[in-house]
Amino acid sequence: MxxxxxxxxxxxxxxxxxxxxxxxxxxxxxxxxxxxxxLFVAPEDFQQGEVYRIIFIHVPAxxxxxxIYLVMAMYGVMALTLNTRLSAMMMEALAPTGAIFTALALxxxxxxxxxxxxxxxxxxxxxxxxxxxxxLYVGYIALINAIEDKKRxxxxxxxxxxxxxxxxxxxxxxxxxxxxxxxGLSVSATAPSKMASIMLWAMLTMAIACWMxxxxxxxxxxxxxxxxxxxxxxxxQERIRRREPAPGSAVASL
Amino acid sequence: xxxxxxxxxxxxxxxxxxxxxxxxxxxxxxxxAVRSKGEVVQALAFFVVIVSLFPLAIGPESxxxxxxxxxxxxxxxxxSVLLTLPRILANDHADGTLEQLALSVYPxxxxxxxxxxxxxxxTGLPLALLSPVLGLQFGLESRELxxxxxxxxxxxxxxxxxxxxxxxxxxxxxxxxxLLALLVLPLYIPVLIFGAGAVEQSMAGIDVSANxxxxxxxxxxxxxxxxxAVAVAVKISLD
Amino acid sequence: xxxxxxxxxxxxxxxxxxxxxxxxxAIVVEIIFVRLRAGRAQAAIEDALLADKARGRMQ
Numbered sequence: 001m002x003x004x005x006x007x008x009x010x011x012x013x014x015x016x017x018x019x020x021x022x023x024x025x026x027x028x029x030x031x032x033x034x035x036x037x038x039l040f041v042a043p044e045d046f047q048q049g050e051v052y053r054i055i056f057i058h059v060p061a062x063x064x065x066x067x068i069y070l071v072m073a074m075y076g077v078m079a080l081t082l083n084t085r086l087s088a089m090m091m092e093a094l095a096p097t098g099a100i101f102t103a104l105a106l107x108x109x110x111x112x113x114x115x116x117x118x119x120x121x122x123x124x125x126x127x128x129x130x131x132x133x134x135x136l137y138v139g140y141i142a143l144i145n146a147i148e149d150k151k152r153x154x155x156x157x158x159x160x161x162x163x164x165x166x167x168x169x170x171x172x173x174x175x176x177x178x179x180x181x182x183x184g185l186s187v188s189a190t191a192p193s194k195m196a197s198i199m200l201w202a203m204l205t206m207a208i209a210c211w212m213x214x215x216x217x218x219x220x221x222x223x224x225x226x227x228x229x230x231x232x233x234x235x236x237q238e239r240i241r242r243r244e245p246a247p248g249s250a251v252a253s254l
Numbered sequence: 255x256x257x258x259x260x261x262x263x264x265x266x267x268x269x270x271x272x273x274x275x276x277x278x279x280x281x282x283x284x285x286x287a288v289r290s291k292g293e294v295v296q297a298l299a300f301f302v303v304i305v306s307l308f309p310l311a312i313g314p315e316s317x318x319x320x321x322x323x324x325x326x327x328x329x330x331x332x333x334s335v336l337l338t339l340p341r342i343l344a345n346d347h348a349d350g351t352l353e354q355l356a357l358s359v360y361p362x363x364x365x366x367x368x369x370x371x372x373x374x375x376x377t378g379l380p381l382a383l384l385s386p387v388l389g390l391q392f393g394l395e396s397r398e399l400x401x402x403x404x405x406x407x408x409x410x411x412x413x414x415x416x417x418x419x420x421x422x423x424x425x426x427x428x429x430x431x432x433l434l435a436l437l438v439l440p441l442y443i444p445v446l447i448f449g450a451g452a453v454e455q456s457m458a459g460i461d462v463s464a465n466x467x468x469x470x471x472x473x474x475x476x477x478x479x480x481x482x483a484v485a486v487a488v489k490i491s492l493d
Numbered sequence: 494x495x496x497x498x499x500x501x502x503x504x505x506x507x508x509x510x511x512x513x514x515x516x517x518x519a520i521v522v523e524i525i526f527v528r529l530r531a532g533r534a535q536a537a538i539e540d541a542l543l544a545d546k547a548r549g550r551m552q
Contacts (some may be wrong), residue, residue: 050509051509054513057513061516080486080522111508111515127520132440136440138436144422144427156490159490163419164441167441174447181454190321217523220531221531224533237282
């Protein structure tokens with residue numbers, strides 16, 4: 001049994017409930033420290049002035065945008081090879097958060113670009129690839145919502161994300177290639193002149209906060225998905241638990 | 255090979271029988287396309303109309319038109335192929351043929367490979383053959399026309415390949431055609447970039463071999479891998 | 494430190510607070526929607542359990 005026990009959605013449901021407060025607390029803690037460091041402790045940037053502080057949310061959002069898609073692809077491989085329902089549910093739970101982080105990366109990038117390079121949007125390689133990543137998230141969400149049979153939606157979504165993740169490096173390379181072909185649009189100085197170590201720490205702390213937040217919110221979402229799709233199993237489990245409370249069992253707290 | 259396909263094959267001839275899966279699917283789709291020539295012609299006409307809209311929208315200034323010609327032709331090719339994607343699998347899915355093919359003795363990846371090649375022959379190839387005529391309308395030189403033809407010859411098979419994954423995933427899904435576009439177009443971006451880039455580089459007098467080799471590499475890789483992904487997608491949709 | 498100066502961010506407050514504000518709004522909205530969804534899903538299960546109890550009492 002060991003950890004594979006938790007690959008069953010009904011078994012994972014209470015575990016997710018137990019983990020949730022920890023990840024929420026970590027997200028709040030790291031977020032508070034990161035914001036304090038980023039907004040109050042880190043000094044003004046030599047070249048960009050105060051506006052560089054957008055980096056403390058822009059870079060974490062951009063990292064999470066890519067990272068969540070990668071995690072989804074890993075769950076996708078598990079969903080197709082091991083045939084685990086929970087992996088597909090995790091993908092479904094992660095996708096909206098990934099899409100939100102991608103949109104935020106674009107939004108904060110635009111608001112940072114305007115004062116630093118004088119334009120909200122440049123067809124720069126990184127911005128363009130992030131936009132395409134947003135399309136990939138939207139495609140996945142649209143696909144799983146369009147397919148009525150949940151089992152098929154799970155597998156189709158898993159395959160799509162795997163194909164997409166294989167394509168992401170090719171897309172990134174091609175967009176970079178395209179960008180060098182059309183010179184003049186490339187924008188440098190995306191990072192402040194010289195990252196003081198306190199800036200780096202603030203950024204990393206914010207990245208950890210975003211990571212913990214993503215885990216926490218997808219745990220809540222996956223619990224909702226499990227309740228919606230495995231209602232009978234959760235119900236049976238709850239009936240057993242409430243009639244014969246087994247002390248110290250793994251499903252003790254909902 | 256005189257044995258019927260459903261009979262048990264001896265080990266040595268199993269390979270030969272497997273290859274037949276490709277030919278069976280290919281011949282069937284090609285025959286169907288010949289019978290319904292209208293659809294092939296419609297896709298081509300769509301291609302021509304889209305390309306002709308741009309001068310009307312932008313104006314007849316020849317320098318500008320020449321500048322945008324590679325992008326216009328490539329985007330139009332992308333959209334035309336996109337419109338024909340449902341034809342790869344949807345009709346066979348609707349009348350149950352796809353299920354029969356999936357249950358047949360032939361390996362499913364070879365069957366879909368046959369269907370993809372047939373699809374390219376009736377959509378991508380005609381587009382590529384027609385493209386020099388459209389290029390002439392935009393004032394491209396003969397060398398540039400040749401590069402455009404070559405880039406389309408290498409790129410449109412990739413469009414059929416990658417598109418068939420999307421076509422397989424959206425089989426029988428409500429609002430499938432818009433969904434298909436949403437799934438497939440982002441994946442088409444590298445082909446668009448390298449294809450249109452090759453033509454632009456030839457216009458700038460730069461060596462185009464890098465772009466064309468990249469397209470060729472994508473084609474080889476896609477040709478090897480994609481049929482398996484499509485087979486998985488078809489199985490998912492049929493379950 | 495002066496708060497007015499802090500919020501003005503060298504006169505680039507619009508960009509900085511536009512970013513941080515959008516971030517905060519996105520997260521708050523996401524939390525609200527997800528909790529509503531989870532609440533609905535769990536309420537359906539609670540309802541079923543209550544129905545169980547009611548049936549138990551009748552027997």
